[in-house]
Amino acid sequence: IVLSSLVAYVLVYFSIWKGVESSGKVVYVTALLPYLLLVIMLLRGVTLEGASSGLYYLFFPDWSKLGNAKVWRDGVNQVIFSSGIAFGPLVHYSSCRKPDEKILKSSICLPLINSMTSLLAAMVLFSFLGHVSFTLQIPIDEMQIQGVELAFVVYPAMLSLLPGSNIWAVLFFLMLIMIG
Secondary structure (H helix, E strand, O other): OHHHHHHHHHHHHHHHOOOHHHHHHHHHHHHHHHHHHHHHHHHHHHOOOOHHHHHHHHHOOOHHHHHOHHHHHHHHHHHHHHHHHHHHHHHHHHHHOOOOOOOHHHHHHHHHHHHHHHHHHHHHHHHHHHHHHHHHOOOHHHOOOOOHHHHHHHHHHHHOOOOOHHHHHHHHHHHHHHHO
């Protein structure tokens, strides 16, 4: 843990060591790389056999599960963790804004962008789960993949289906480090 923390501190230091102006250039990579990777994985995911069943499962839910408290708990956890990431930029924007600048636009746009990013990531995930479901002949709702397994099992498995998978895997884990 100490070594991981040291690496994180060194990365943050070298990202902003020339001041706030240089960190703006770092943001171009750290903010756009996740979207680039997600779009590439989505394009690959929708071309896989069985991806349509995964996307169908995502967009046409089983309404009978709404009576289950676990579904609501998982939904609340997703919203809290997902919105928690957008909370930092909102605080930053409020402290760096001009006195006459309105923050209402940012406070609406950031959660919307955050939700659309979650939807994009879900589409990538479910297109791949549909493919795995088709390949292994297991219904999607019987797959027991959740939590950390999503980032460290499902997405790397998805990247292995791309040409030049080793390069994509390195980019993906670099992206996880940068996001963290």
